[in-house]
Amino acid sequence: MTAERPGSRLEAAFRKGQPALVVYLMAGYPDREASLRALHTVADAGADVIELGVPYGDPLADGPVIAEAARVARSVPGGFGLAETIEMASEFVEARRETGPPLVLMTYLNPLMRLGLSESASRMRGAGVAGVIVPDMPVEAARPWLGEAHGLDTVFLAAPTSTDDRIRAVCEASAGFVYCVSSLGVTGERDRLSDAARALVERVKAQTSLPAAVGFGISSAEQAAEAAAFADGVIVGSAVVRRQQDPDALAALVAELAEAVHGAERSAS
Amino acid sequence: MSGSLLPSAEEAYSSPDAQGFFGPYGGTFVPETVVPALRELADAFDAALADPSFGAELDALLTDYVGRPSPLYRADRLAAAVGLGTVWLKREDLNHTGAHKINNTLGQCLLAKRMGKRRVIAETGAGQHGVATATTAALMGLECAIFMGTEDIRRQALNVYKMRLLGAEVVPVAEGTGTLADAVTAALRHWVERVEDTFYVLGSAVGPHPYPTIVRHFQKVIGEEALEQLKQKGARMPDAVVACVGGGSNAIGIFYPFLRDVPADERPLLIGAEAAGLGLETDKHGAALTKGSPGVLHGFYSYLLQDEAGNPKEAYSISAGLDYPGVGPEHSYLKDAGLVRYEAVTDREALDAFALLARTEGIIPAIESSHALAMLPRLAAELGPEASVLVNVSGRGDKDMDIVREAGLGA
Numbered sequence: 001m002t003a004e005r006p007g008s009r010l011e012a013a014f015r016k017g018q019p020a021l022v023v024y025l026m027a028g029y030p031d032r033e034a035s036l037r038a039l040h041t042v043a044d045a046g047a048d049v050i051e052l053g054v055p056y057g058d059p060l061a062d063g064p065v066i067a068e069a070a071r072v073a074r075s076v077p078g079g080f081g082l083a084e085t086i087e088m089a090s091e092f093v094e095a096r097r098e099t100g101p102p103l104v105l106m107t108y109l110n111p112l113m114r115l116g117l118s119e120s121a122s123r124m125r126g127a128g129v130a131g132v133i134v135p136d137m138p139v140e141a142a143r144p145w146l147g148e149a150h151g152l153d154t155v156f157l158a159a160p161t162s163t164d165d166r167i168r169a170v171c172e173a174s175a176g177f178v179y180c181v182s183s184l185g186v187t188g189e190r191d192r193l194s195d196a197a198r199a200l201v202e203r204v205k206a207q208t209s210l211p212a213a214v215g216f217g218i219s220s221a222e223q224a225a226e227a228a229a230f231a232d233g234v235i236v237g238s239a240v241v242r243r244q245q246d247p248d249a250l251a252a253l254v255a256e257l258a259e260a261v262h263g264a265e266r267s268a269s
Numbered sequence: 270m271s272g273s274l275l276p277s278a279e280e281a282y283s284s285p286d287a288q289g290f291f292g293p294y295g296g297t298f299v300p301e302t303v304v305p306a307l308r309e310l311a312d313a314f315d316a317a318l319a320d321p322s323f324g325a326e327l328d329a330l331l332t333d334y335v336g337r338p339s340p341l342y343r344a345d346r347l348a349a350a351v352g353l354g355t356v357w358l359k360r361e362d363l364n365h366t367g368a369h370k371i372n373n374t375l376g377q378c379l380l381a382k383r384m385g386k387r388r389v390i391a392e393t394g395a396g397q398h399g400v401a402t403a404t405t406a407a408l409m410g411l412e413c414a415i416f417m418g419t420e421d422i423r424r425q426a427l428n429v430y431k432m433r434l435l436g437a438e439v440v441p442v443a444e445g446t447g448t449l450a451d452a453v454t455a456a457l458r459h460w461v462e463r464v465e466d467t468f469y470v471l472g473s474a475v476g477p478h479p480y481p482t483i484v485r486h487f488q489k490v491i492g493e494e495a496l497e498q499l500k501q502k503g504a505r506m507p508d509a510v511v512a513c514v515g516g517g518s519n520a521i522g523i524f525y526p527f528l529r530d531v532p533a534d535e536r537p538l539l540i541g542a543e544a545a546g547l548g549l550e551t552d553k554h555g556a557a558l559t560k561g562s563p564g565v566l567h568g569f570y571s572y573l574l575q576d577e578a579g580n581p582k583e584a585y586s587i588s589a590g591l592d593y594p595g596v597g598p599e600h601s602y603l604k605d606a607g608l609v610r611y612e613a614v615t616d617r618e619a620l621d622a623f624a625l626l627a628r629t630e631g632i633i634p635a636i637e638s639s640h641a642l643a644m645l646p647r648l649a650a651e652l653g654p655e656a657s658v659l660v661n662v663s664g665r666g667d668k669d670m671d672i673v674r675e676a677g678l679g680a
Contacts, residue, residue: 057445057580058454058566061300061461067444074580081578109298110565114579136298136565140288159302161464166305181302 009102010130010153010176013048014211019228020048021261024237028073028080039092043100045251046258054085054107061135065238082111090127102130121148131176139169160196171208182214221260228264289478295598297477299568306464311479313384335365341498346629352649355657368664369519370401376487378405381468388412391470392456394449395590396428398472403437413437416456420447473516474597477568488522507537512661513640514541517597519663542640544586545613555584556613557596571598587616590637618643635664
C-alpha cells in the first residue's frame with residue numbers, strides 16, 4: 001500500500017480550486033517529435049494533468065482510436081514502447097522545468113514486467129514522472145509493483161461494477177487520484193453515462209479524500225462540463241488522440257475542454 | 270513434498286490457489302470493470318459444483334446430446350505404420366459438433382443460465398469452439414455472438430456458415446492479424462461493455478481466473494473416461510499420453526486425471542505437442558512453451574511469445590486452433606515442474622500425420638489433433654516397438670479440407 005504523500009504533485013493538480021482537466025496523449029503517435037510537440041501543446045492549452053499512453057500491442061482496455069494510435073506509434077523501426085516513452089517524458093519534464101502539468105504514464109502490465117518492475121519505477125522516477133496507471137493490474141495483483149513504486153503515485157481504477165469492498169481497496173491503494181470509469185463502455189448514451197459516473201464518484205468520495213476523476217467516453221466540452229459538476233477531474237482520451245496529428249485542432253479542443261471543466265458549476269463539494 | 274519449492278502434483282492439483290495461481294502462473298490481470306464479473310463467475314461455479322443437480326444435468330446432456338463416452342479405439346494399422354506396439358485414440362472427434370469443445374460449452378452455458386444471463390459470447394480460432402457455443406446457445410435458447418478474426422473467417426468458411434445457421438451472430442475482428450488472439454481481445458473488450466447481461470464462454474484453458482480451472486473441470490471427462498476405458502479393456506497403462514496444445518484445453522482435459530489419479534511411478538509420459546509452424550528457427554510458429562518467456566496476455570501470466578518491449582508476437586500455424594501466442598497457465602506450471610513434456614511439431618509433420626491416419630484407419634482428424642498424432646514416430650524411436658501410446662484426437666478434420674487440399678494432400 002502506498003501512503004498518501006503530503007505534497008504529491010499529482011494530487012495538488014486537482015486542488016487548485018477548480019476541477020482539473022486530464023488529457024490523454026499517445027506517446028510516439030504519429031511519431032516521437034509530433035507527440036513531444038503535442039505534450040507542449042496540451043500543457044499550454046490548459047491541461048492540468050497529462051496522461052501519457054505507452055504504445056502496446058494488445059490494449060485490452062482501450063477503444064479503437066487509441067488502439068490504432070498505439071499501432072502507428074509502434075510501427076517505427078525498432079518500435080516505440082515503455083523505455084522510449086519514459087525517455088520522451090524525461091525530455092518534456094526537463095523542458096518545462098517542473099512547471100508543466102504532472103505526467104502520469106498509462107501502461108499495460110506486461111511492458112512493465114518485461115523492462116522489470118524495479119527498473120521501470122527507477123527510470124520513471126529519474127524522468128520526473130508523477131504517477132502511473134496500469135489498467136490490467138487490479139489492486140490484488142499490485143503488491144509487487146507497489147513494492148517498487150515508491151516516489152510514484154499509482155492510480156487505480158474504480159468501475160460502476162465494483163463492489164463497495166473493492167472500491168474501498170482501490171481507494172486505499174491509490175495515490176494522486178482515483179480513476180472513476182464512467183461507464184461500461186456504452187458510449188453515446190449520455191444520460192446513462194452521467195448517472196453511472198455520478199453514482200460512482202459519490203461512492204468513491206465516501207471512501208477517500210483523494211480527488212476522484214472521471215474518464216471513459218467523454219468527448220465533448222458539454223459532457224466534460226457535466227462531469228466536472230460532480231467530479232474533481234475529467235479525463236478525455238480518444239477525442240484528443242483523434243486530433244493529436246493536428247496541433248491547431250488539438251490546441252483548440254483542449255482549450256475548449258479546459259474552459260468547460262474549469263468553469264463548471266459545482267453541484268457538490 | 271517438503272523441501273521442494275514447487276508444490277507436489279497432488280498439492281498443485283487439488284486446485285490452483287485462491288487467487289487462481291498455478292505456481293507463479295495464472296492469476297487475474299484484467300481491467301477493474303471485469304473483476305467483479307470474474308468473482309461472480311467463480312462464486313457461481315463453486316455453487317454449481319456443490320449442487321448435485323448441476324452435475325446431473327450436465328452428465329445427461331453429455332450422454333444423450335454429445336454422445337459420451339467417446340470411444341477409446343485401438344488403432345492397430347496406425348500402430349504398425351509408425352512402429353509402436355499399441356496406439357489408443359481417444360475419439361473426441363466423434364462428439365456432436367466434431368470436437369472436444371462442446372464438453373466445455375455445455376458446462377459454461379449451463380452456468381450462464383444459472384447466473385441468469387440471457388446472452389453468451391465466445392471467441393473462436395478454427396471455429397470449433399464457435400460452432401460448439403452456437404450449438405449450445407441454440408439448445409438452451411441463449412442469444413449468441415461469436416468473435417472471429419477475419420483471417421480465420423477466410424480459412425474456416427464452413428464453420429462460419431454453420432454458426433450463422435445455428436442462429437449466432439459472427440462478429441468479424443479485423444484488428445491485428447485477424448486470428449485467435451485478436452478474437453480473444455475483442456471478446457474480452459466486448460464483455461467489459463456488456464458484463465451485466467452477458468456470459469463469456471471462454472473456449473480454452475486460458476484467460477483470467479477462474480477460467481482455466483472451469484475449462485479444466487469441464488474437459489477432464491476426457492481423461493477420466495480414458496482411464497476407465499483402459500481398465501475395462503484390460504489394457505495396461507500406456508507409456509505415453511499425447512495431446513496437442515494451443516491454449517491447451519483438450520490437453521489438460523486428458524492429462525489432469527492422469528496427474529491427479531495415477532501415482533507418479535505408474536504415470537505415463539505426458540506430452541503436449543505445440544505448433545512449430547514453418548519451423549522453430551523461423552518466427553512463424555506458435556510454440557509459446559518451447560520458445561516463449563513468461564508474461565501477461567489476456568488477463569493471465571504464462572509463457573508467451575513476446576518482443577523485447579513486451580508486446581505479444583504474432584503466432585503462426587497451419588492450424589487456426591494452435592495459432593495463439595500464449596498458452597494456458599497450468600501448462601506453464603506443468604512444464605516448469607517437469608510433469609509434462611512439451612515438444613513442437615511443424616505444419617509439414619502435422620500434414621503427414623493427417624494423411625497417415627486417414628489412410629491407415631479411415632479417420633480424418635483435425636489439423637490441430639494431427640500435431641499430437643505427429644508425435645507417434647518420434648515416440649516409436651524413443652520408446653521402442655512394444656510401447657503403448659494414447660493420443661487425444663481432439664477433433665475431426667472436415668473443417669480442414671480446403672487447407673489440406675491447398676497443401677497438396679491427396680493429390
